[in-house]
Amino acid sequence: MKNSFGVIKIVLFLIFVVGSFFGYRYYKKFYGNNVNKEGYVLIPHSANFNSILDSIAPYIKNKETFSEVAKSKNLDQFFNAGRYRIKSGTSNTDLVNMIKAGNQSENTFRIGDFFTVYQMVGKVAKKTELDSLRFATDLNKIATEKGYTNAEDLKKYFFIDSYNFYWTVTPKDFFKKFENEYNNFWTAERKSKEQNSGLSRDQIYALASLVYKETGGKPDEMKRVAGLYLNRHRKGMKLQSDPTVIYAVSKANNFQGEPLKRVFYKHLREPSPYNTYFSAGIPPGPICMVDKNSVDAVLDAEKNNFIFMAADPDKFGYHRFTASDIEHVKNAKDYQQWLNSKNIK
Numbered sequence: 001m002k003n004s005f006g007v008i009k010i011v012l013f014l015i016f017v018v019g020s021f022f023g024y025r026y027y028k029k030f031y032g033n034n035v036n037k038e039g040y041v042l043i044p045h046s047a048n049f050n051s052i053l054d055s056i057a058p059y060i061k062n063k064e065t066f067s068e069v070a071k072s073k074n075l076d077q078f079f080n081a082g083r084y085r086i087k088s089g090t091s092n093t094d095l096v097n098m099i100k101a102g103n104q105s106e107n108t109f110r111i112g113d114f115f116t117v118y119q120m121v122g123k124v125a126k127k128t129e130l131d132s133l134r135f136a137t138d139l140n141k142i143a144t145e146k147g148y149t150n151a152e153d154l155k156k157y158f159f160i161d162s163y164n165f166y167w168t169v170t171p172k173d174f175f176k177k178f179e180n181e182y183n184n185f186w187t188a189e190r191k192s193k194e195q196n197s198g199l200s201r202d203q204i205y206a207l208a209s210l211v212y213k214e215t216g217g218k219p220d221e222m223k224r225v226a227g228l229y230l231n232r233h234r235k236g237m238k239l240q241s242d243p244t245v246i247y248a249v250s251k252a253n254n255f256q257g258e259p260l261k262r263v264f265y266k267h268l269r270e271p272s273p274y275n276t277y278f279s280a281g282i283p284p285g286p287i288c289m290v291d292k293n294s295v296d297a298v299l300d301a302e303k304n305n306f307i308f309m310a311a312d313p314d315k316f317g318y319h320r321f322t323a324s325d326i327e328h329v330k331n332a333k334d335y336q337q338w339l340n341s342k343n344i345k
Contacts, residue, residue, distance in 0.1 A: 029065045031091045036061045041084045042167060043099065044129055049076040056095070059086040066092045075100060081129065083107065083167035106164040113160055113212060113288040115247060115255055117151045120158065120289065129168050138171035153285075156205045157182045160217070160291040185292060193299040202285055207233075208294040209286035210276075213243035214309075215294075216317050222297035224321060228306040230298075237307065239276035247287035248272035262344050313338035 037059045043052055052075070057063045069092035070076065082104030086095070097103075107127045114120040118136055125132035139151035148154065157178045165174060186194075194201060207229055215221045232239050242263045248270045250259050260267065268277040273284050306321040308328035313335050320331040 030069055030093045033089045034060045034062055034066060034092050034095070035086055035088050035090045037086070038088050039086050040105065041086055042129075043079065043081050043084065045081040045168070047079070047081065049079075052079060052099070056086070060092075060095075066095065069093060070096050073097070073100065080104070081168050104166055104168070106166055109163045109165055111158055111160050111163065111289060113217065113290070115250060115259075115288055117155050117158070119255065121151070124174070127167065128165070128174075130171070135171050135174075139175060142172065142175050155286055155289060156201070158289050159185070160212075160289055185295075190296075190299060197299060199282075199298075203282045204295060204298050205286045205290060206283045207298045208290040209288045210239065210241045210243060210283075211297050212290045212294040213288060214241065214319070217291060217294075218317060219293040219297070221318060222294055223300060223302040224304060224306070225309065225319070226294075226297040227302035227304045228309055228321065230301050231305065231307050233282060235307070236280070238280050239282070241276045244274050244276040244283060244287055245270060248275035248278070262339060311335045 039059050041055050041059065043055060047055075049070070052070075053063060053067055056066065060066055073093075073096045075096050079099050080102030082099075082102055084098055084103075085105040109124055109127060111120060112123075114123075117139065121136045121139065122132050125135045128135065130138075136151060139154065143149065143151045143154050146154075154175070157175070159178070159181060163177065165177070194204060197204065199207070207226060210229060211222050211225050214225050229239055229241070245263050245267050246260045249267055251272065251274065252270060268275070271278055273279050274287060276283065304321070305323045307323055308325065308331070309319040309321045310328060310331035312318045312320045312331075322328050322331065
């Protein structure tokens with residue numbers, strides 16, 4: 001009887017050991033950490049199960065166990081494309097569930113003061129599944145559907161700022177986010193200021209782009225610069241903004257190469273409706289993407305009598321303002337001498 005009881009204990013112990021062994025293997029395979037390196041995995045819509053395995057392999061300890069768990073959860077039949085963050089301590093089950101559910105991580109995009117929409121697309125597309133050509137083609141289509149010529153006419157919709165998007169964002173959803181931002185920006189109060197300004201919205205954005213470029217995006221001088229340009233415009237004077245010359249020269253070169261670092265007299269003769277030394281009036285459109293502050297600066301421009309400004313060599317990034325042409329000649333000369341001293345050409 002005692003012997004039988006002893007045998008039973010041994011059998012139970014062996015069952016426990018074997019069960020623990022297989023239970024541990026099951027737990028480790030499904031719920032144990034299988035990540036050996038953190039990072040991001042890109043899974044395009046064109047992926048298949050094998051390509052998913054190849055993409056995730058550099059980040060996991062055991063490709064075979066991941067494959068087994070993935071198949072048990074039908075990842076070989078269904079997955080969501082996306083950019084997925086692989087975090088330390090993650091199990092096969094969590095990795096598979098993340099991809100099946102499409103819980104991808106967002107990318108941060110910085111929209112800067114790009115000359116053109118196509119320059120922006122070239123940067124943005126590096127963080128999306130689609131290449132820049134497809135992205136630009138789809139934006140062109142959106143533009144024509146809205147009655148514009150091409151995507152370049154959508155420039156006013158894109159405010160300078162940082163935005164979060166998924167890697168799989170479509171051009172349609174991408175633009176929709178900016179269109180909503182644009183519509184939300186133009187409140188009843190701003191529309192009233194727009195009406196009172198006597199300017200069209202395209203003129204407001206064109207002036208805002210000059211303001212942004214002249215100030216380098218620093219808001220504390222924007223309203224003063226806007227007031228100066230409005231003074232010149234209302235007096236019928238050419239705006240004579242150096243950034244418009246840089247834009248016109250770059251446009252003539254199809255925006256290839258680096259923009260001018262210094263404007264010389266020969267550049268002032270560049271024949272372009274955007275060159276405000278060559279052409280009178282406000283440019284036909286913005287010379288760059290703008291931020292909200294620069295648009296508000298035009299709508300709430302400072303009332304002043306300034307018609308001249310020159311970069312201030314004693315306060316980098318700022319200007320000296322005056323209503324006197326004699327004083328302006330001196331200010332401009334000071335700046336030219338500073339450029340020469342720095343060997344800026």
